[in-house]
Amino acid sequence: MTRVVVTGIGIISSIGNNLQETYKSLIEKRSGISNIEILDTRHKGDFLVGEVKLSHEQLIGIANVNPNLPWTRTAVLGIIAAKQAIVDSGIVNKNNMALVSASTVGGMDRSELYYKDFLGEAVHKDFIDSHHAGNSTEMIAEQCGLGGLITTISTACSSSLNSIMFGARLIKNGIAKTAVVGGTDALSKFTLNGFNTLMILDKELCRPMDNSRMGLNLGEGAAYLVLEEMESAISSGKNIYAEVSGYANSNDAHHQTASSENGEGPFLAMKGALDSANILPSDIDYINVHGTGTDNNDLTEGKAILRLFGENVPSFSSTKAFTGHTLGAAGVIESVISLLALKNSFIPPNINFNMPIDEIGISPVSNLIKLDNFNHVLTNSFGFGGNDSSVIFSAIRNNNFALNKKNKSNKIKPVYINGISCVSPQNTLESNAFFEELLETNDRYLQIQQPNYRDFINPKLLRRMSKIVRMGIVSASVAIKDANIENPDAILTGTGMGCQVDTEKFLNSMIENDEGLLTPTSFIQSTHNTVGGSIALGIQNHNYNLTYVHRTFSFESALLDSLLLLNENNAKNILLGGFDEITEESWLIKTKINHYKKEQENNLNIYTSDQIGSQAGEGSSFFVISNEKTENTYAKVVGVEMFFKPKKQTLIEDKISDFLLSHSLSISDIELVILGYNGDKEFDSIYCDLQDGIFSNIAIAHYKHLCGEYDTSSAFAMWLAAKIIKENKVPKTLLRKGNNKGEIRNVLIYNHFRNVNHSLILLSN
Amino acid sequence: MEELIEKLKVQIIEQLNLEDMEPDDINPEEPLFGEGLGLDSIDALELIVLLEKEYGIKIQNPKDGQKIFFSLKTMAEFIQENQK
Numbered sequence: 001m002t003r004v005v006v007t008g009i010g011i012i013s014s015i016g017n018n019l020q021e022t023y024k025s026l027i028e029k030r031s032g033i034s035n036i037e038i039l040d041t042r043h044k045g046d047f048l049v050g051e052v053k054l055s056h057e058q059l060i061g062i063a064n065v066n067p068n069l070p071w072t073r074t075a076v077l078g079i080i081a082a083k084q085a086i087v088d089s090g091i092v093n094k095n096n097m098a099l100v101s102a103s104t105v106g107g108m109d110r111s112e113l114y115y116k117d118f119l120g121e122a123v124h125k126d127f128i129d130s131h132h133a134g135n136s137t138e139m140i141a142e143q144c145g146l147g148g149l150i151t152t153i154s155t156a157c158s159s160s161l162n163s164i165m166f167g168a169r170l171i172k173n174g175i176a177k178t179a180v181v182g183g184t185d186a187l188s189k190f191t192l193n194g195f196n197t198l199m200i201l202d203k204e205l206c207r208p209m210d211n212s213r214m215g216l217n218l219g220e221g222a223a224y225l226v227l228e229e230m231e232s233a234i235s236s237g238k239n240i241y242a243e244v245s246g247y248a249n250s251n252d253a254h255h256q257t258a259s260s261e262n263g264e265g266p267f268l269a270m271k272g273a274l275d276s277a278n279i280l281p282s283d284i285d286y287i288n289v290h291g292t293g294t295d296n297n298d299l300t301e302g303k304a305i306l307r308l309f310g311e312n313v314p315s316f317s318s319t320k321a322f323t324g325h326t327l328g329a330a331g332v333i334e335s336v337i338s339l340l341a342l343k344n345s346f347i348p349p350n351i352n353f354n355m356p357i358d359e360i361g362i363s364p365v366s367n368l369i370k371l372d373n374f375n376h377v378l379t380n381s382f383g384f385g386g387n388d389s390s391v392i393f394s395a396i397r398n399n400n401f402a403l404n405k406k407n408k409s410n411k412i413k414p415v416y417i418n419g420i421s422c423v424s425p426q427n428t429l430e431s432n433a434f435f436e437e438l439l440e441t442n443d444r445y446l447q448i449q450q451p452n453y454r455d456f457i458n459p460k461l462l463r464r465m466s467k468i469v470r471m472g473i474v475s476a477s478v479a480i481k482d483a484n485i486e487n488p489d490a491i492l493t494g495t496g497m498g499c500q501v502d503t504e505k506f507l508n509s510m511i512e513n514d515e516g517l518l519t520p521t522s523f524i525q526s527t528h529n530t531v532g533g534s535i536a537l538g539i540q541n542h543n544y545n546l547t548y549v550h551r552t553f554s555f556e557s558a559l560l561d562s563l564l565l566l567n568e569n570n571a572k573n574i575l576l577g578g579f580d581e582i583t584e585e586s587w588l589i590k591t592k593i594n595h596y597k598k599e600q601e602n603n604l605n606i607y608t609s610d611q612i613g614s615q616a617g618e619g620s621s622f623f624v625i626s627n628e629k630t631e632n633t634y635a636k637v638v639g640v641e642m643f644f645k646p647k648k649q650t651l652i653e654d655k656i657s658d659f660l661l662s663h664s665l666s667i668s669d670i671e672l673v674i675l676g677y678n679g680d681k682e683f684d685s686i687y688c689d690l691q692d693g694i695f696s697n698i699a700i701a702h703y704k705h706l707c708g709e710y711d712t713s714s715a716f717a718m719w720l721a722a723k724i725i726k727e728n729k730v731p732k733t734l735l736r737k738g739n740n741k742g743e744i745r746n747v748l749i750y751n752h753f754r755n756v757n758h759s760l761i762l763l764s765n
Numbered sequence: 766m767e768e769l770i771e772k773l774k775v776q777i778i779e780q781l782n783l784e785d786m787e788p789d790d791i792n793p794e795e796p797l798f799g800e801g802l803g804l805d806s807i808d809a810l811e812l813i814v815l816l817e818k819e820y821g822i823k824i825q826n827p828k829d830g831q832k833i834f835f836s837l838k839t840m841a842e843f844i845q846e847n848q849k
Contacts, residue, residue, distance in 0.1 A: 199810060199827040258806060460803055463782040517818050519780075520810045 003230035004168045005396065006241040008089025010081040010182075011336045013221030013323045014050035017062070018084055023340050026348045027368055031322050033205055033217050039187045040113075042515045047201055050219025050324025051187055052077065065143055070126040072107035073220075075136035078184030081222040082140045089226035090238065091178055098148035098176035099141050100167040101224075102159035102183030104328035104527070106133035106549075109186040115507055119585060122592040129593060132497060132711075133528060134550035136184055138756075141644065148176050150644055151557040152550040154328065154498070154528035156383030157290075158249070159183050160223075161331030161391050162546055165247040166561065167227050173412070173564050177232070182224035182332035191327060192218055193510050194523035198257065206293035206325075208318035209302070209364045211355040216292040219324020223332040225339075230396075241339045245376070245394040246279070248272025251491075251536040251545040252386030256524050258296045263304030265388035266290075268542055270308050270378060273390035279376060284314045284392075286347050286371065288338045288379040289364070291318020292325050297382065302360040315371070317350035317364040331381035335391060338377040342395055345374050384524065385533020387545060414764070415566045417634045418573070419483025419624035422719045423448050423471040424707045425603070425617055429478065434723060435731035438706060444600045445587050445616035446708035457538075464521055465534070466501035468581035471620040472531035473538060476577055480539070483624035483632060489571035490544040491532050492562050494554030494578045496711020498528040500586045531579060544571070552753040554578060555712040556761065559640045566627045578715025579620035582708070587616050595754075596709070597679070603705050606679030614678035617708010621715035623722070634722035635747075638663050638762040645756055649686065652758065653694050656750065659760050667694055671744045672730060674717050676751030677702040678709040683754050690750070691737065699738035701730055714751045714759060721747040721763045728765075769841045777837075780815050781808050793837040801836075809834055822847045 011018065014032025015025035025032065032050045036043065039051065052059070059076040060067050063083070078101065091097065107130040114124040122128070129135070134152040141150045149170065153162045160183030167181030185191075195201050195218060202215035225241075233240055250272060252265025259266065274281060290301055298318075305313055319337050326333050341348055350364035375395050382388045422428040425446040426439050439449070448471055453462055456474045465473070472493070480488065502525040509518055527533075529547035536545050544565065548557035555578030565571040590613075591598045597611040606615045625637060641659045646652050660666055673695050675687045691700050701724075707716045724730055728744050745765050752758040774788035781804065795801040798809070809830040816822045822844065824830060833843045 197810060197814070199813070255805075256807065459785050463784055464807075517814060519814045520807055524807065 002172045004171045004227050004244045005230045005233050006225045006244065006339060007228050007233050007238045008085040008226030009241060009336055009339060010084025010088060011223040011333060012052060012077055012080050013326060013333055014052055014219055015322050022336065025322065026337065026340065027346065029349060029351055029368065031351060033321065033324055039189065039192070041189045041192060043192060047192065047203060048205060048217050049187060050217060050326065052220055070130045072130050072136065073109040073186035074103055074107060074184050075139040077186055077220065077222040078136045078140050079143045081182065081184065082144050082180055082224040085180060085224040085226050086144055091226060094145050095147040096177060097146045098167065098170055098179040099137060099146050099150045100153065100163040100179060100181045101137040101140060102153045102163040102328045103133050103136055104154060104156055104159060104185055105188060105190055107131040107135050108190045109188045112188055112190050112507060115511060118589045118592065125592050128589055132551055134553065137550060138644070146180065149642060151548055151553050153546060154549040155387040155547050156385060156527050156529060157325070157327050157330055158381040158383035158387045158389040159328040159331065161335070161379070161381040161389040162249060164225060164244065164332060164335060164391055165249065165389065168244045168247065169564055171227055171229055173567060177229060179227045180224050181227055182222065183329045184222035185220060185326055185328040187218060187220040189510060189515060190507060193515050193518055194506065197518045197520035197523055200294045202293060205352050206321055207352045208291035208293040208320050209289065209298050209350055209357065210353050211357050213293045213295065213298055215294050216320065217324040219326040221323065221326045221329050221333055223329060223336045225332065225335065240396050242342050242393040243396055244391065246273040246277025246392035247390065248276055249387070249389045249544045249546060251533070251542050252388055253536045253540050253542050254386055256533065257384050259300035259382065261300065262307065263300035264542065265386050266301050266304035266380065266382055267307050269388040269390040270304065270380065273378060273392050277392045277394065281309045282312060284376050284378050285374050286341060286377045287314055287316035288334045288377065289316050289318045290380040290382045291320055293320060299357055299359060301380065302357055302362055306360060306362065313362050315347050315365045317348055319348050321351045331389065334379050334381070335393065338379045338393055342374055342377050342393060345372060346370055384527045385529040386536060387529055387533060412563050412567050412639065413627065414636045414638050415563060415625050415627055416629050416636055417623050417722045418626050418630045418632050419479045420634060420719050420722050421475040421478035421482060422619065422621040422716060423451060423475045424619040424716060425449060426706050434727060435733045438604065438733050440602060440604050442600050442602050445582050445596065446603055446618070447582065448618055464525060466499060466525060468499050468501065468579055469525065469531055469534050472577060472579050473535055475620040475622040476535045476575060479622035479624050480575060483573065485573045485624060487539055487541050488543065488573045488575035488624065490565055490574045491535055491541060492546055492558040492574060492576045493532040494548045494558035494712050495528060495531065496549065496551045496554050496580050497586065498549060499526050499530050500581055500583045502526040504583060504585050551711050552714065552751060552757040552759060553642045555715040556640050556642050556759045559761065562625055563637065563640065572628065573624055573626045575622065576625055577620060577622035578712030580618055580710040580712050582616050582618040582710065590616070606705050607677055607702065609679050612680070614680040614704065614709035617704065617710050617713065619707050619710065619716055621719040635725040635763045635765060638764050641760040643758050646758065649689055652686065653690070656694065656760060663762060665746065670698055670746045670748050671742070672699050672701060672724065672747045674701045674703060674721055674747060674749045676704065676713065678704040686752060686755060699730065700736045701734040702736045703734060714749060714761060717749045717751065718761055718763065721749055725763055725765045766841055766845070769844060770837050773837055773841060776815060776819060780811050791837060796836055797834050816844070820844050820848055
């Protein structure tokens with residue numbers, strides 16, 4: 001398989017605004033932890049943080065972007081780092097360059113300032129659409145002129161190691177030739193207060209891996225790497241930092257926030273990374289540990305290291321006493337530090353260390369040391385929801401690059417949908433009737449038909465779960481049962497807006513109580529990967545578990561990752577799902593920017609409604625997909641494609657034709673097209689043009705009168721397509737045009753969000 | 766003491782969203798965590814906030830919670846000792 005190398009680095013954090021400054025701080029042992037100066041919180045003076053000492057305006061100046069756009073601090077930090085990385089790589093042609101970014105709370109740094117305004121007069125309404133976690137990714141793609149696939153991962157504190165991993169896999173699978181990967185997170189009151197409710201913030205300087213540790217210091221920053229195929233990087237004489245030689249993600253499946261006592265998830269992640277790099281524990285020269293400084297993390301990570309490395313624990317250090325814990329950016333910031341160490345043959349010191357932890361008795365490197373013959377570095381990041389990741393970077397020396405024979409068969413193999421389930425505003429969970437009649441409501445937005453949750457979830461666990469977690473777990477368990485499998489080899493999920501109920505709950509109480517007397521539950525549950533983590537916890541699944549959070553690319557990205565995993569033969573059965581929930585406040589806020597209709601409307605009449613916007617909805621659809629056909633197989637997934645902001649309508653038509661052609665099909669092979677019409681006249685015109693144009697001879701179905709509009713509604717459409725293919729029948733209630741009488745072999749789903757995020761999914765019988 | 770315990774029962778059920786529980790279901794001597802009521806470390810953090818909000822008692826080290834929240838009885842005793 002293609003090997004992938006790092007050819008560009010960009011970074012901004014509290015220890016430097018670029019790579020050179022970062023390097024200098026490390027070798028001079030200069031920490032970036034200080035009092036809070038920029039973040040406007042009542043906790044100024046209470047906590048120490050790793051803060052970038054530049055105001056929002058100063059950052060906008062450095063990023064060199066139009067100051068009149070609704071910038072979040074997260075986006076601007078990201079742009080600064082990504083631009084540096086691309087310049088460093090020397091890449092000029094960025095037409096097909098992919099971007100995989102990561103963030104925990106997205107645009108929260110602005111949303112928390114304007115939230116009450118969003119609900120009221122909405123003077124700051126331009127910032128409403130900057131809130132979602134994919135916003136900074138899109139801003140980076142546009143500012144850097146990246147034309148390839150873009151997506152965003154959010155798995156709490158392991159997010160950006162996962163984006164490095166996914167970017168490397170996109171290249172290995174031939175989806176991209178070059179990719180910008182990394183993550184960005186700004187300090188916010190939301191996360192500061194959230195971690196404070198968990199009582200794991202140290203008021204003094206944090207002391208990772210030390211016996212006296214009392215918790216972590218939060219930080220902020222962004223970093224990006226440019227990844228390329230090794231072969232082309234070498235042949236074009238590029239400066240290569242290292243090879244991305246190994247990686248793995250595992251789930252601890254133990255607790256929402258704490259690691260299991262023997263560090264099962266961390267152990268499996270490190271072990272998996274070594275296996276994928278095909279090296280032995282003794283080959284690792286240095287570990288940049290997660291080492292947050294909390295009682296639980298450092299102890300369990302240390303135990304996992306002892307389990308894996310035995311008596312020969314390599315040199316290790318945590319660099320969080322330099323940068324603070326930068327959450328979604330931590331994985332890539334520490335990867336940059338690891339790459340600097342590898343390239344310059346030194347080990348960065350674990351500052352503030354005095355005494356080894358009693359229970360494990362291992363000491364980190366606490367002074368800067370030189371290391372010759374430095375070949376392999378392992379870096380760890382662990383997050384809420386038991387999400388544990390490890391990545392290995394390996395030095396490229398003159399004698400160790402054996403270039404592989406060209407393997408140009410990059411075509412993704414088709415896979416089978418063997419189990420399905422759907423919770424939606426229709427009776428889709430238990431009823432076998434296939435939309436002979438539809439549920440009709442006259443409401444402002446559509447809400448799910450609530451299942452009897454107690455039939456599926458232990459009441460003790462149910463008490464903490466908001467709507468999205470409940471519907472996610474129910475639909476996941478029904479899909480697993482439908483496919484008749486025990487435990488999937490991976491859990492891939494997508495959600496555009498994540499856990500809105502819990503996010504709103506914590507945000508509102510933080511604002512109303514002026515950052516005082518807050519409780520942890522809603523903060524913990526607000527994490528984007530809560531559903532994926534809760535499913536793993538419920539079925540004790542320790543396997544690969546990622547959550548994609550990029551608006552209407554969220555489910556599609558999770559689907560693409562599933563196809564890649566099956567293509568790599570790294571999994572047999574994958575649990576895949578897409579879900580979003582609607583709340584009164586999130587609905588109200590989006591009516592202010594005309595995304596949603598303001599007045600009630602009969603869901604069966606949305607396509608002819610004169611109101612601006614779409615009718616909001618919600619739901620959760622899950623699938624078990626596999627590389628083997630079974631008796632229960634519904635359909636074959638042939639492919640998925642995403643494209644961002646096409647400049648004109650004809651480009652959409654070209655994309656559709658090219659997508660079909662890449663699977664040796666043409667438009668005349670398609671028996672049914674499911675289009676994402678949502679009743680917003682301005683944007684439905686794109687579907688209309690296709691219906692009257694390239695799809696003029698094909699039967700057309702629509703579906704958002706059943707489920708409403710939400711970011712992962714294409715998962716509902718895929719559920720629908722799978723049923724249609726299996727039953728070889730299109731319900732009349734879904735048909736918009738034409739009526740297919742013959743065999744339904746190929747069904748194409750096309751959906752777009754306001755002409756920004758477009759996606760195609762192709763299913764066959 | 767009795768009165769305080771009865772009050773705590775109601776407050777705990779509300780704070781921890783113990784939907785299925787009635788105050789009489791909680792035995793004051795029974796452990797709140799693990800076996801017994803089955804609470805966990807997140808609930809302990811919720812109870813720390815409850816003590817501060819309702820009784821003005823601040824707990825700095827979450828590890829102290831293990832002893833204080835052993836049962837309803839120990840919790841009530843702690844409140845009596847520490848309330849001004």
